[in-house]
Every structure is written in structure tokens, then in C-alpha cells.
Amino acid sequence: MGKAISGAPGTAAPAPGPRLDSMASPQGSALELDGLVKRYGRTVAVDGLSLRAARGAVTALLGPNGAGKTTTIEICEGFRRADAGTVRVLGLDPVADARALKPRVGVMPQSGGVPGTARAGEFLRLVASFHTRPLDPGALLDRLGLAAHARTPFRRLSGGQQQRLSLAVAVVGRPELVFLDEPTTGLDPQARHATWELVEGLRAAGVSIVLTTHHMEEAERLADHVVIVDHGRVVAEGSPAELTGAERQLRFRARPGLGLEELLAALPPGSAAKESPAGHYLVEGEVSPELLATVTAWCASHGVMTEDLRIERRTLEDVFLELTGRELRS
Numbered sequence: 001m002g003k004a005i006s007g008a009p010g011t012a013a014p015a016p017g018p019r020l021d022s023m024a025s026p027q028g029s030a031l032e033l034d035g036l037v038k039r040y041g042r043t044v045a046v047d048g049l050s051l052r053a054a055r056g057a058v059t060a061l062l063g064p065n066g067a068g069k070t071t072t073i074e075i076c077e078g079f080r081r082a083d084a085g086t087v088r089v090l091g092l093d094p095v096a097d098a099r100a101l102k103p104r105v106g107v108m109p110q111s112g113g114v115p116g117t118a119r120a121g122e123f124l125r126l127v128a129s130f131h132t133r134p135l136d137p138g139a140l141l142d143r144l145g146l147a148a149h150a151r152t153p154f155r156r157l158s159g160g161q162q163q164r165l166s167l168a169v170a171v172v173g174r175p176e177l178v179f180l181d182e183p184t185t186g187l188d189p190q191a192r193h194a195t196w197e198l199v200e201g202l203r204a205a206g207v208s209i210v211l212t213t214h215h216m217e218e219a220e221r222l223a224d225h226v227v228i229v230d231h232g233r234v235v236a237e238g239s240p241a242e243l244t245g246a247e248r249q250l251r252f253r254a255r256p257g258l259g260l261e262e263l264l265a266a267l268p269p270g271s272a273a274k275e276s277p278a279g280h281y282l283v284e285g286e287v288s289p290e291l292l293a294t295v296t297a298w299c300a301s302h303g304v305m306t307e308d309l310r311i312e313r314r315t316l317e318d319v320f321l322e323l324t325g326r327e328l329r330s
């Protein structure tokens with residue numbers, strides 16, 4: 001705490017004004033969920049989910065399609081009611097205290113949120129006018145690559161442009177907390193980077209951000225705290241570094257069908273080796289100079305030419321696969 005919002009993205013010159021933390025209670029989490037349950041008929045979308053999102057941090061809910069991320073976020077936004085459990089958003093109840101929360105919380109839904117006929121620039125200025133100390137709408141459009149589309153009605157914007165306008169609408173009021181539901185899904189790399197930079201700027205200005213994603217790169221790049229969700233439950237959480245651990249792994253590509261049992265016999269005890277998919281090899285264990293030398297010597301003695309030999313950290317994708325036996329992107 002203690003950071004002024006005046007450095008928030010989209011503002012050319014920091015305006016003197018109230019500090020962000022003057023509006024927020026310094027104690028407590030931005031978001032607290034305990035034992036959240038939500039059913040749609042027989043489908044249990046959220047199944048006893050508990051989490052804390054710290055103030056001033058980026059918290060990412062990472063999980064595959066159907067994991068319950070959107071349902072969870074919509075409950076936090078006050079759009080849906082949980083069947084069981086408790087939700088505190090900035091210490092308040094998202095339904096009972098909706099009026100008090102509205103000016104303090106920015107919401108970017110997965111789709112829409114803007115009337116189809118509204119022109120991008122006019123709508124953003126209108127939303128800005130509801131807030132006491134908004135960001136400059138023109139600068140925000142520019143920052144998100146939408147300046148040339150300020151006069152375009154929402155329904156005539158491309159999907160990616162609509163998404164970026166929804167993001168602008170969510171943050172223009174300088175909220176204390178922003179919910180972003182899959183903010184970069186479907187965006188091209190340039191728009192994705194512009195979105196990431198905006199999120200990083202918000203965080204630097206002390207804004208609390210809770211986002212959902214099924215892109216592990218997004219979670220790894222942006223999040224201070226990652227909550228991995230599957231089947232409506234938290235399966236693991238921590239910082240990206242905590243989740244992926246210190247271990248390294250060795251990967252290489254070579255012709256398919258190498259005799260891995262023979263390679264394994266040459267490796268130090270406790271090592272593992274697998275081929276998945278065909279021609280892609282992974283060696284796990286304590287990656288030491290000796291292990292590297294053993295693998296390359298074994299390859300040389302078997303006439304195996306390796307490509308892309310590299311030593312790398314585990315990714316969140318690997319963590320998810322280990323925890324659930326499935327791929328995040330499936």
C-alpha cells in the first residue's frame with residue numbers, strides 16, 4: 001500500500017488528487033472466497049472453492065475450459081449468487097453492498113458489456129464521466145490501439161477490438177480492484193502485449209487485479225499469485241516460481257523411438273525419461289553437468305543427433321499435467 005494511483009496507465013501527467021489507499025481499508029484481502037459452491041442443475045461448476053487475493057497484486061485463476069473460473073468471477077462481481085460459501089470483495093458483500101462497490105471495482109466480462117450501437121470513444125467518455133477521477137479516455141484508447149476506432153460503433157469493432165474496449169471500460173474509473181475474465185483470449189500478439197502492459201501498469205499503480213486465463217504464459221508473466229482451478233476446485237496455488245519449483249529438466253528432439261530404458265539405465269538413480277510426443281524427449285531428475293554429459297555421450301554412442309537440446313524450468317503447463325493428468329489447453 002502507499003502507492004498513488006496517479007501513475008496509472010493512460011494518464012499523461014499525474015493529476016494531484018486522492019491517493020488510492022485513502023479510499024481503501026489498508027487491512028484485509030482484495031478478495032476472500034470461502035467454500036464457494038455453485039451448481040447449474042446437476043453440473044457442479046464451483047465445488048467448495050476458497051482463495052485469497054492480496055491487495056495491490058495480480059491474482060490469476062488458471063484452469064482449462066469449464067473449470068469454473070467465469071462462474072467464480074461472476075459471483076465475485078455480484079452477477080450470480082453462490083449456493084454456498086462466502087464472498088468478500090474489498091471486505092464487502094458483492095450483492096448486498098453492490099452500490100458501495102460499484103465505483104471501486106472494475107469489471108471486464110468475457111464478452112460484451114457495451115451496447116452495440118455505442119461509439120467506442122463516446123461510450124468510454126460517458127463511463128469516465130460517472131467517476132470522480134477517471135483516467136483520460138483518449139489516452140486509454142490510444143494505449144490500447146483503439147484511437148483510430150473512437151467513432152466506430154461497438155458492434156462494428158472486431159472481436160479483439162471489442163475486448164480491448166471492454167478492458168478500457170473496466171479500468172477508466174481508476175478502480176481499486178479489477179476483474180478481468182480471459183482478457184487476452186483471441187487477441188493477436190500485439191494486442192495481447194498491449195493488454196499485458198496495461199495490467200502491469202495498473203499493478204504498479206497499486207490496483208488489485210483478479211484475472212482468469214487458460215494461457216499459462218499469461219499467468220507466468222503477470223501473476224504474483226496463481227490459483228490453479230480444475231473441476232471447480234483449487235488444485236494448487238502459489239507464486240509462479242513456487243508452483244514450478246527450482247527443478248530443471250532437459251529436453252531434446254531426436255528421431256522417434258529411441259531406447260529410453262537403455263538411456264535411463266545410464267542416468268543417475270532417481271532420473272526419469274520419456275518420449276512425448278514422438279521425437280520429443282524429456283529427462284527429469286537433478287540436472288547436473290554429469291547428467292548432461294551422460295545424455296550427450298549416450299546419444300553420441302548410439303549415433304543419435306539431437307536438436308533443440310535445452311535445460312529449462314518446469315512450466316505451469318507441466319504442473320497442471322502432473323496434478324490432473326491432463327493438458328491445460330485441452
Ligand SMILES: Nc1ncnc2c1ncn2[C@@H]1O[C@H](COP(=O)(O)OP(=O)(O)OP(=O)(O)O)[C@@H](O)[C@H]1O
Nearest residue numbers: 040043045063064065066067068069070071072214
Ligand atoms: N449458465 C449456465 N448454465 C448451465 N451450466 C453452466 C452455465 N455456465 C457455466 N456452466 C457450466 O459450468 C461449468 C463451469 O463453467 P465456467 O464457464 O464457469 O468455466 P470456465 O473455467 O470459465 O470455462 P471457460 O474457460 O470455458 O470460460 C461448465 O461445465 C459449464 O458448462
